[in-house]
Amino acid sequence: MKENKYFKESEFKCKCGKCKLPPNVPSDELVDVLCEIREHYDAPITINSGYRCKKHNAEVGGAAKSQHTIGSAADIVVKGVKTEEVHQYVLEKYGDKPFGIAIKHNFENPFGGFVHIDTRGKKARWTYP
Template sequence: MAPQLTNAQAKAMLTKLGFDNANKKFTVAVNGFQRGWNLGPALKVDSKFGPKTSDALRISYARFKAHKSDMSAHFSYREFRCKDGAVFESCRRIWILRSHVRRLEKYRASIGGKSIRIVSGCRCKQYNKKVGGVSSSQHLFGAATDIDGRLTLDQKENLGLFAGMGFKQSTGKVIHVDSRDRGGHNPKGSTPTKPAEWKYAT
């Protein structure tokens, strides 16, 4: 085991990975890092920078330096960052759920390992409001992603991966997938076998 990184080293690395809040709000950034990390066994999400999180950060940073994905086998933290342009003080920046990212990895594998474009991932309350998202949006919980539309609702249902799916009426392709069963607002108890589904008129 390599010696634990100093907080200053960790802040610099987290900043490079996309946590531009790491200097000002270290524990928030550590929490976001722990929440999504999927390059090994799940980290305890306790916002504390201990030896396990330090080792995980070394792995992510080494991959980042080598131009490889730094959060999971094929995804990087910055792809899921709130797109508010860092204007909102309370924004946590990146707080995507590991279980959702694992489903995205499975989805990616199911389409022959083709890359998936993340159009929108985490959204803080203020940014969600700005883009006209619903107040209980799964994006607020780090449990949702808007993606480029490739599969129809039937095809996505067959994968049995996501608990919420929205498709574009004009193309029939699914452009929003979420894991509301893993940490989002889920009043109807939706699951991947009984997903919430809706269409976007545009």
Template sequence: MKKSPWPNFSYAELRCRCGKCDSDGTEMDPTFMDQVQVLRERYGKPLAISSPYRCPRHPVEARKATPGAHSLGCAVDIACRGADAVEILRLAMTLPFTGIGISQKGASRFIHLDMAPAAAGRPRPTLWSY
């Protein structure tokens, strides 16, 4: 497999996890990933990517009327909670992410970051909670 240009992220961890496609992680938008790398460097600790690229056949994307930012290769969900979530959010808001979603309840806690363009039903910039 080809080596990723981002020192803290491998293509293997960025590939679709549906098990039905031949994603290899290179589907990620380089401009977006450059900003995720900046976030990682400023944060100073590993970022656990819980949801990277998702192909249109991925179960989450297949349920949508129109596939979302993950299927465009310009979104990740970062598993985090508590003080770490606050710090990641604080740092992310200084970067050019256009969409930030926050899920901080239950067992699966994360912050969604994307740089999806504005579209019908998807105004940008925007912030939401799950």
């Protein structure tokens, strides 16, 4: 993992608890983006989901070709910032980049849900149900 002042490798590990983080995961580009978002808000970021092994990805209902399985994706929450605000910022800042950007709303809690960002190499936008 690229050296940085905000994130630890352990934050990106698969939640299955059994597999190891592959080499060069998360991607350097993803780390750069997350650090920029962290600095923009001057607030900690929680990584709800980083790397996922294929088995765990299937267990949580992830897409078969999920960017999480190659270590180029993260589902994030910025402490004290509404999910929709983070989503809008990511779209404005990175909307012209070949990234996957999505939102999972929590309509009962504007600080719940998460923003997904990945560095897949082509544009993709969606909303989780």
